[in-house]
Amino acid sequence: MNRIPDKPSLDGLEATWRARWADEGTYRFDRSKERAEVFSIDTPPPTVSGTLHPGHVCSFTHTDFVARYQRMRGREVFYPMGWDDNGLNVERRVQLLTGTRCDPSLPYDPDFHPPEKVRSGDRPVPVSRPNFVALCGEVVEQLEQAYFDLWSDLGLSVDWSYTYRTIGPEATRTSQRALLRLLARDLAYRSEAPTLWDVDFRTAVAQAELADREIPGAYHKLRFTGPDGDDLWIDTTRPELLPACVAVVAHPDDERFQPLFGREVTTPLFGARVPLVAHELADPEKGTGAAMICTFGDTTDVTWWRELALGLRTVVQRDGRLRPVTWGEPGWESADPAAAQAAYDELAGKTVRQAQARIVELLVDAGAMDGEPRPITHPVKFWENGSRPLEIVTSHQWFIRYPDKKAMLARGEELAWWPDFMRVRYENWVNGLQGDWNITRQRFFGVPFPAWYPVDASGVVDYLSPILADDASLPVDPTTVAPPGYDEGQRDRPGGFVADPDVMDTWATSSLTPQIVAGWTDDPDLFARTFPMDMRPQAHEIIRTWLFYTIVRSHYEHDALPWANAAISGFVVDPDRKKLSKSKGNAADDPIALIARHGADAVRYWAAGARPGLDLALEEGQMKIGRKLAIKLLNASRFALGLDATTAGTVTEPLDRSMLAALANVVEESTAAFERYDYARALERTESFFWSFCDDYLELVKNRAYGSAGEAGQASARTALGLALVTLQGLFAPFLAFVSEEVWSWWQEGSVHRSPWPDADALRAAAEADATAADQPDPAVLTLVAGALREVRKAKSEASRSMRADVTSARVTDTPDRLALVARAADDLRSAGRIETLDLVEGEAGAVWVVLAPE
């Protein structure tokens, strides 16, 4: 007891306990435990390229609530952390931060230093690939540190010894091995295919990273020439792709075009003869009912091109400009090659935007356009972080086949979703899948493909016949290691090999986080103890990516779900319900500052207010309440312990039995809520009990605990206080991690975070100890007596009297059964209210008459 401070305070608690937890290994994972005893968490590795914001605090704290709960429930919690530090977003961030741009054609410069100061208008400095990768590595380390600091401030109960990086050797080995195994089973393949392409970042992007944006465009009505020489008008928003036109399409049931199907029409300006084909995706209602098919204007073009087996005329190249083309050559036939060439030469080398402006002039001059362009706004596909619309280019890419939809939907059924309605998003996504998963990025800082390509004697590279690395050689970087059977001297030489120049999409690695963190490639023993994992916490926005892809990989590799539960958290939003914008970055949004201002427990309390899957408003007011709660727990604990609270005695007083019975119900509800991943409710139940415990029970029992009613009553009070305190401290521990540990340390051994979760049955047994039939614990005793006490206080308050004012007499009127309950604790009521004469009178409703003693 002498460990209780005179004047308890939150100051310094966080630093003290953070250090103690680290020293004592409070959260260390005990890997001697078997799978059934383990609760393993597939931590979301934060994308270190992002800016720290309150959303991170919220969702990561939610995971910590569950981790702490499960640990107290007796599970050995495997709670690692990872850093997602590879990928396009990291490169973007590094480019912006360092004022550089990777140019793979440059040689390595050992003396390279990035610009000292970076201003937003400056031209980026070109650097070689090895320099750029090294730069990324440095920047990433700083970024990780910022996240580590935040998690540490927040008190996440992570075992840092299992920290991984998605660019690290284990992650690389896992990614490469998993790909090789898929290739061996023909579940992954290499192919040249039309691919969505970001012309600014010059890389392919996957379906999951697309975002539609409404942007202005315009219909242009172009005059094609029909088979019989008559006009055929076609609306298009992309006239600059006219040279890439390979067909005209209309709906098979559209009577206007029935006679024309199978015949040829001629494009304006270029005089190319293209077939008029029928396909159901053509919408008779749109434009003139006939559309031109270009290679490629959008994904529908790709579908048409593939399903109708059309020819290929690509004009947009990887930098977003039109490439040079020679009309009249095979594939570029024209009725008038010279005229076509003249027109095309006006476009070649221009960006699609510039080309559009020019071709409109040419079309108008040629009388091939009807009227002015008609402005519209329409949805166009962007890379979610990009600034220009995606183009579609054909290139060599690695793909993973998707399993059939039925199997994927079955996995979605098998998984427990918290909240359940999030399953629908997954099903939506699965049902809308198209094509296969392109895992290739034409970028630099990422996991390389374990592959090379043979170069024939004439120097031609066969990009479709990769030479694959041996499993034993992983992780491998093909740009620095020669493939099996070759030596380094043959690199980039005729008869030799070239390295695969690309890197994996970040999701190709992130989809393997369970395998990476559980030690699939490097630690089979750990893997057996932790996989399949118990819980995947994540945000709903990446169900289509992270969650879906992870299920795909596990389905293939292990024929199992990667985890049993998916706990989906919402966003943090402004109080005005808008999504918190990352760009704002005002002081109020800095999570480190929030913690400094209000304390970690206060911020954790705020985070606990989010119902699973629902958005949470950023409200500092909530943090203030959390801080108040933490202080209250400090004071109430000190008070109860000052009264010699103990867990050792026996409870005999009806009021004490009642309080413990009510508390047992709280434990039950809180536990049930946690099992549903509804930490918000778990806290709410505990919190509301706790406040009434302080306001009512402590007031009622105070005098008896001091000894006013003799030793037996005092002993019962002390025991009830002790049992309540140990229970409440436990219930609060997952949320108010620091202050709970502090008050626990005043009178208990070990860490509250390693103590058993409160047990409702044990509490009930204690409440019932030696109780006679007439004195069975009933929560209503406390409720009714507290209600009566409230009336007494109200009378004093309304009379502007002190709470210490004496009451000459009080009369409680109620039904006989309720009066009987009040009677059980009448002495406590009289004492707490300072009531001289207390009458219990049978009557209709619950009413209390109070006569105050004269001042």
Place this chain on the structure above:
RNA sequence: GGGCGCGUAGCUCAGUUGGCUAGAGCGCUGCCCUUACAAGGCAGAUGUCGGGGGUUCGACUCCCUCCGCGCCCACCA
């Protein structure tokens, strides 16, 4: 266009299978230096439960419909 979620006091939110005068905290008002807590405590006021129908003895809770907000998805000529 399809789907999901949300709409309860000025604010942030509870309200678990339909049931007693709809709750909490913040904010607001008043009172109290009470021997745990004055960066506190006690007490008080405040709501056509988004609108309109319907089922029912009874609906914040179930059904239909409309409105608003948010998110996810969508083949975008």
